[in-house]
Amino acid sequence: MVKICALLWISFACLGPCTAQTPGAARMDQYLHLLEGKRIAVFANQTSLVGQTHLVDTLLKKGLTVVRIFSPEHGFRGNADAGEAVNGGRDSATGLEVVSLYGNHLKPTRADLTDIDVLVFDIQDVGVRWYTYISSLQYYLEAAMENGKPLILLDRPNPNGFYVDGPVLDPAYASFVGMQPIPAVYGMTLAEYAGYLIGERRISLVPARGFHLYVVPCLGYTHHSRYQLPVRPSPNLPDMQSVYLYTSLCFFEGTPVSVGRGTDKPFQCYGNPLFPRDGYAFTPHSLPGAKNPPQKDKTCYGEDLSRARIEPRIQLRWLLEAYHQYPAKDSFFTPFFTKLAGGPTLATQIRSGLSEKEIRRSWEPALQAFRAIRAKYLLYPD
Numbered sequence: 436m437v438k439i440c441a442l443l444w445i446s447f448a449c450l451g452p453c454t455a456q457t458p459g460a461a462r463m464d465q466y467l468h469l470l471e472g473k474r475i476a477v478f479a480n481q482t483s484l485v486g487q488t489h490l491v492d493t494l495l496k497k498g499l500t501v502v503r504i505f506s507p508e509h510g511f512r513g514n515a516d517a518g519e520a521v522n523g524g525r526d527s528a529t530g531l532e533v534v535s536l537y538g539n540h541l542k543p544t545r546a547d548l549t550d551i552d553v554l555v556f557d558i559q560d561v562g563v564r565w566y567t568y569i570s571s572l573q574y575y576l577e578a579a580m581e582n583g584k585p586l587i588l589l590d591r592p593n594p595n596g597f598y599v600d601g602p603v604l605d606p607a608y609a610s611f612v613g614m615q616p617i618p619a620v621y622g623m624t625l626a627e628y629a630g631y632l633i634g635e636r637r638i639s640l641v642p643a644r645g646f647h648l649y650v651v652p653c654l655g656y657t658h659h660s661r662y663q664l665p666v667r668p669s670p671n672l673p674d675m676q677s678v679y680l681y682t683s684l685c686f687f688e689g690t691p692v693s694v695g696r697g698t699d700k701p702f703q704c705y706g707n708p709l710f711p712r713d714g715y716a717f718t719p720h721s722l723p724g725a726k727n728p729p730q731k732d733k734t735c736y737g738e739d740l741s742r743a744r745i746e747p748r749i750q751l752r753w754l755l756e757a758y759h760q761y762p763a764k765d766s767f768f769t770p771f772f773t774k775l776a777g778g779p780t781l782a783t784q785i786r787s788g789l790s791e792k793e794i795r796r797s798w799e800p801a802l803q804a805f806r807a808i809r810a811k812y813l814l815y816p817d
Contacts, residue, residue: 678702
C-alpha cells in the first residue's frame with residue numbers, strides 16, 4: 436500500500452499515471468499479493484470482469500482459493516427481475532457455493548465468514564441511490580467490520596458520476612432502496628462512497644481486530660468522464676441511454692406508469708393505458724428479466740425517449756406531465772414512490788402544483804451541504 440488515508444482502517448493502492456479508464460479489478464498487481472494463500476469470498480455479478488473474463492474465473496486460473504461467492508439483487512449471473520427472490524446454490528460454471536445477499540439475507544453472517552480469510556467486493560454501480568448495490572456494499576462492509584475480516588474493494592467508474600442532483604433522503608424513510616441521507620444522484624464511485632460511510636460515521640460500529648479496507652482505485656477516471664459500460668449492469672439497463680435516463684425515469688416505478696420493462700426499450704420510454712392515445716404506443720410483455728412487467732400485455736401511450744438529449748441533471752418534466760395526464764390522481768403515487776424519493780416531500784410538491792424550477796430550488800440547500808461532505812472523500816478529479 437502506498438497511500439494511507441486520513442481515515443482509520445482504509446488504505447489505497449497507487450492511483451498511478453492518467454491513462455485509459457481501467458477498473459480496479461484489472462489492476463491485479465495491486466491486490467493479488469493480498470489474496471495469496473488466503474481463503475477468499477467474492478461479492479460479484481456479471482459485471483465483475485477483468486478484460487473479457489470474470490473476476491472469479493481469473494482468480495481461480497491464478498491458483499487462488501475462492502471459497503464462496505456472494506451475489507446482489509438480480510443474482511450472480513444478473514438475469515433475475517428487479518425485486519425477484521434469488522436463491523443461492525452452486526455456480527454451474529465453477530461449482531462454487533453462491534450465497535444470495537438479497538431478500539431476507541442482506542448481510543453475510545458469522546457462519547458465512549467462518550472459513551473466510553479475506554473478502555473481495557467488485558460490482559459495477561450506476562450511481563443512483565435506489566440502485567441497491569450501494570446498500571449491499573454497506574452490509575458487506577459492516578460484516579467485514581463485525582467479523583474482523585479484511586475487505587478489498589475493487590473500484591469501478593460511475594457512469595452517472597459527472598453530476599450530483601435530486602432530493603436528499605430523509606433518514607426517517609431509509610430502506611434498502613435508500614439507506615443514507617444522500618441525493619438521488621450522488622456522484623461518487625463505490626470506493627468514495629465507502630469512505631463516506633466510514634468517515635461520516637454512517638456505520639456505527641467499532642471494527643473488530645483484523646478489519647482493514649483496502650481500495651484499488653480506477654485509473655484514468657475523473658468525475659467528468661462518460662464511462663461506457665462494457666456489460667449491462669442489470670437486465671433492464673441494456674445500454675448507456677437507459678443508464679442515463681434511469682436517474683429520471685425510475686421515479687415512475689412508484690406510480691402506475693410503465694418505463695418500458697418488457698419491451699426492447701426499458702428505461703427509454705414511459706406510458707400508461709390511460710394516457711392520451713396520440714402518444715408513443717408500446718405493449719409490455721413477459722420477457723427474461725421482466726417476467727411480470729407493469730402494465731403487462733396492455734397497450735401504453737406515452738413518450739419514446741430512446742433518442743432524448745441527456746442532460747447532467749434529473750429531468751422532472753416527464754414525471755410532472757405524467758401526473759397531469761393521469762386521470763386518477765389520488766392513486767398516482769404508491770408507497771414505493773416515497774421510498775424512491777427519500778420521503779413524502781416530492782409527491783406533496785407535485786400534488787400542490789409546484790413547477791420543476793420550484794422543486795429543484797427546494798433541493799438546493801441539502802445538495803450544497805452534501806457536496807461539501809462529498810468533496811472530502813473524492814479519489815478522482817471533480
